[in-house]
Amino acid sequence: MKNQKGISILIGIIVIVAVAVLTFGGVFAYQYFVKPAGLPVQSQQATEGWKTFSDSRFPFEFRYPSEWKDSVIKTDVPNISITIKEINSEFGGLNVDYKPGGKLKLEDFFAQVDEGSFEKTEFNINGRKAVKLIYKPVSGIPGAFVVIDRDNYGNFILLRSLDAEKLSAVISTIKFIEVKDLSLVNKMASYIAEMDAFLKTKLNLLTTYGSEYFIGDDQSNWCYSQKFNSLKKNIINTYGNETKITCSCGTSNCNDTYKWCVSVLLSTGNYYCVDSGAQRFTGDNLNICMAGICKR
Incomplete structure (x- = not known):
């Protein structure tokens, strides 16, 4: 019962974050954090044998555990998202929201989130500023969000997972690439x-x-x-x-x-x-x- 309650609370936080994203047009302009700190670099062994997500419509690619299901992409604006489910788990895996265009500032996003519920870490990903929010565990259940700075095609990339450790490993594999298909x-x-x-x-x-x-x-x-x-x-x-x-x-x-x-x-x-x-x-x-x- 405690684990179910913890999952319910965490899902509630995820929904709040998702609603905040959509309510303001779903984009972030990173102007809030000025002194990013580095995160520990994941070892190559930690991601060895992982699958690669790559799509010419997105300005990024990343690797994810091979035991997770293949990605499902939803492109009905404004809900452009990528979902990769963990096999045999209703809530596990990775969700990625990508919102090209818009005017929302990062501080406006955090105004919708109870920062007291998260541990915040500022860092860089290939020269782009980012912030990681690790949900303070309820009944031992972790969760995390990572918001990445804007690029030429969109103002944010939001990644979230119940597994903060695996999310860190996924983040360590992100590469930013040229968008060849501008349809999205x-x-x-x-x-x-x-x-x-x-x-x-x-x-x-x-x-x-x-x-x-x-x-x-x-x-x-x-x-x-x-x-x-x-x-x-x-x-x-x-x-x-x-x-x-x-x-x-x-x-x-x-x-x-x-x-x-x-x-x-x-x-x-x-x-x-x-x-x-x-x-x-x-x-x-x-x-x-x-x-x-x-x-x-």
Whole structure:
């Protein structure tokens, strides 16, 4: 029971760190630590026979224990991550988060983390500044995070593992390489641009109509998916710019037509919103209509 409790607490800390990363756009600009100290160099024997992770889309490669499962890469922005599981272990192994682009500073990240729960060590990896946080053991269960300084393609690399000792060995094998495939970098840049536009739209709506009106998480996720662009384009191609769309929804699971009507918030063309009686809304009435649609 103690071990299970310790694992639960540690997972909670990991979730907090992950949420902090995503909440702020998932990037770090290292400006906080100025006197990094060196870590003990791992011996070659400690990593002998290990597998190598290398991918032309990432600016780094590293080695990991051969008994761990092969890596699984998730590239749906903003959650670009690498997971390598330890065989026969639900929680063991390595997780790597990579967030190219963005503006978050490292001190902003640490503001979200209870530093009293970690032992902090500052060091260098091939000339790049980094910080290692070793979770203070609960019931004898260790855990650690390593945050690496920005490079030309992204502001941070975050590695985490329940096994602090093996994580140190993995860190000792990291090499920084040239990114030959920029697909992930470009994908993240596109996402950030879309999110910036969305935030401006949301801010204008709040400024005009007050905090009562806002775009909820479900709507924002939908608005910033590729489905938004393809859906609007398909409807316009089929019915033309003067299509009358009824902005009403009687259930919580609104259909695509309703969602497209909501997209008027982000458009400047000849699109308009009508009520259930086909009365066209324009000007302020249109904005109020759209604000009401986005009210959760």
